[in-house]
Amino acid sequence: MTLFHALARRESGFALNAATVVVSSLLLALSARISVPFYPVPLTMQTFVVIGLGLALGPWRAAAAVLLYLVEGAAGLPVFAGTPEKGIGIAYMMGPTGGYLVGYLPAALLGGWLAMRGWDRNPLSAMAAALLAGAVIYVPGLLWLGTVIGFDKPVLAFGLYPFVFGDICKALLAAITFPAAWKWLSARGAN
Numbered sequence: 001m002t003l004f005h006a007l008a009r010r011e012s013g014f015a016l017n018a019a020t021v022v023v024s025s026l027l028l029a030l031s032a033r034i035s036v037p038f039y040p041v042p043l044t045m046q047t048f049v050v051i052g053l054g055l056a057l058g059p060w061r062a063a064a065a066v067l068l069y070l071v072e073g074a075a076g077l078p079v080f081a082g083t084p085e086k087g088i089g090i091a092y093m094m095g096p097t098g099g100y101l102v103g104y105l106p107a108a109l110l111g112g113w114l115a116m117r118g119w120d121r122n123p124l125s126a127m128a129a130a131l132l133a134g135a136v137i138y139v140p141g142l143l144w145l146g147t148v149i150g151f152d153k154p155v156l157a158f159g160l161y162p163f164v165f166g167d168i169c170k171a172l173l174a175a176i177t178f179p180a181a182w183k184w185l186s187a188r189g190a191n
Contacts, residue, residue: 002058002115003178006185017061024053024065025072029079042120043166048173050104051133054111055120055178062108070101096159096178103137110136120178127175134167 008016031049035042053062073079076089080101083092093101111133114120119129138160145159 002112003056003120003181003185004058004061006182007028020057021063021064021068024057024062025068025079028053028069029072029077030067032079032081032083035081038166041162041166043163043170045170046081046104047107047134047167048136048170050107050137051111051130051170051174052177054133055106055115055126055129055174056181057112059080059112060115061111064107066104066108070104073101076160094125095143096148097141098148100137100141102144103140106139107133115178119136121182123175123179127171127177130171130174131167134171 004012004020006018012020024124027051028046031045034045036045050066051064053065057060057065070093073083073088074090074093078084078088080086080088080092080097086092087095092098110130114129114132119125142159144154146153146155149155149158
C-alpha cells in the first residue's frame with residue numbers, strides 16, 4: 001500500500017487517477033523552479049519530487065506523472081530547470097541534462113516499487129529507497145552527458161560528484177517526511 005492508497009481509502013477511479021497524475025506533473029514542474037543555494041552547485045528539488053512521487057503514488061501513477069512532465073517539456077512548455085532561458089522542448093532535452101530527465105522514469109518506478117513493499121515506512125529503509133531511486137537517475141544521465149560532451153572529458157566530475165551531497169540531503173528529507181506521513185496516518189486510523 002502507498003500513501004495514495006491510504007489517503008484514497010477506496011479503489012480510485014479514472015478521474016482521481018487522472019487528476020493525481022496532472023497535479024503531480026505540475027508539482028514536478030514547480031520543483032524545477034525551486035533552487036536551493038548549495039555547495040558546490042545549487043540544487044533543485046526535482047529529484048526529491050520524482051522520488052517522492054514514487055514513494056507516495058506507487059510505480060504506475062508516479063511514472064505516468066513523470067511521463068506527462070516529459071511530454072509537457074517536449075511540447076515546449078517551460079517546465080524544466082532553466083527554461084526558457086536555456087532552451088525549450090526537444091532541443092533542451094537533447095542537451096547535457098536530457099539523460100537525467102529520462103532517468104526520472106525508472107527512478108519513479110523504483111521508488112514506487114519499493115514503497116509498495118513498505119520501504120517508505122521507517123527512516124532507514126526510506127532513506128535507502130531514496131538513495132537507490134536517486135542513483136538510478138545517474139545511469140542514463142551520465143551516459144547521455146558523456147555522449148554529449150565526450151567521454152574524454154571528466155564526466156563524473158561534471159555530472160555526479162557535485163550532486164552527491166545534495167542527493168544525500170534529499171534522501172535524509174525523504175527519510176524524515178515519508179515515515180512521518182505514515183505515522184500521522186496511522187494515528188488517524190487511515191492505513
